[in-house]
Amino acid sequence: MTGKSQLGDFLMARRSQLRPEDVGVATYGERRRVPGLRREELALLAGVSASYYTRLEQGQSLSASSEVLDALAGALRLDESERRYLHDLAGADRRRPRTRRPAPERVTEATAQLMDALEHVPVIVLGLRSDVLAWNRLGHALFAGHVDRGAPGLPAQRPNMARLVFLDGHTRDLYADWPGKARAVVGNLRLVAARHPRDTALHALVGELSSRSAEFASMWADHRVKACSVASYEMLHPLVGPLTVVQQTLSHGPGPHLVVATAEAGSTSQAALALLSQALTEDTVPEPARPLRER
DSSP: OOOHHHHHHHHHHHHSSGGGTTOOOOTOOOOSSSOOOOOOHHHOOOOOOOTHHHHHHOOOOOOOOHHHHHHHHHHHOOOHHHHHHHHHHHHHHHHHOOOOOOOOOOHHHHHHHHHHHHHOOOOOOOOOTBBBBEEHHHHHHHHHSSSOOTTTSSSSSSSSSHHHHOOOOHHHBTTTHHHHHHHHHHHHHHHHHHHHHTTTHHHHHHHHHHHOOHHHHHHTTTTTOOOOOOOEEEETTTTEEEEEHHHHHETTSSOOOEEEEOOOOTTTHHHHHHHHHHHHSSSSSSOHHHHOOOO
C-alpha cells in the first residue's frame, strides 16, 4: 500500500463517482464509455492540463503543489476531511517508504483518572489502529459485553473495534444500521492510513480485513473517507434492548483517544444505559478503569 498508488486510486475513484450534471458539464445526450467525469473534464474544472492530471492519476508525477491539490479537491467536491486526506496521500507520495516497527500505545495516568471520573458513562480508549487500550465497566458492557473482560478487568488480548465490527456476529447485531457503522470504520481507517503510510501494523490490519471480509474489501475499494468525531447510532443491546447513543471521540493530538457514549436526557435510551449500569453494580463492586494488555 504505497502513497503513490493510493493517490491515483483515490483520484480515479472519486472522479468516477462524480456525475457530469453534478458539476455542470454538458454531455449533449452522448453515450459515455466511462462512469463519472472523464480525465480531461476534471482537469479542465481544476485548471490543470489533461496530460498533467493523467500523470497524477497514474502515479507518474510527485510534484503536485498544495494549490493544485486544492484545485482538484474543489473540482471533485471534496469535503474538509476528504481534502485533508488528499493532501496526506500526496505527502505520502513524496516520502520514501521504509519499514518501521510500530511504537507501543499506552494509556496515560491522566486518561485513566478521567475514565474513573466517568464511571457512569460508557467509555473506551482506542489506539491508532482501533485497538481497545482501555475501557470502563460500562463501556465494556455496552460495546463488547460478550468479550471476556478478564480479572481484574484485563482480557487476555486487546480487542480491535474494526475486527469486531466486520468479523464478529455479536457486534454486527449490535448496530441497527450495521452498514452505516461499517462505512464509518472504513472511512476512519482510510484517514489514519493516509496520515501514517509507514505503519506496517495498520497495513497488516487492512490486509487481514480485506481478505476475511468481502464487505470490508468492497468498502475499502470505494475510497470513501470519514472523520468520526460525533455520530449517532441506534443499538440493539442484548441486555437492555434498543437504545440510541451519540458516540463522541475526544482526541488530544496523535495519541490514543476516548470514545464516549451518551444518550438524550430523559429519553428511554438514557434509561436503558442506567439499567445497564445498575445490572453491573448489583452484584459487583466498581473497580478502576484499567489499561488492556498488549497482544
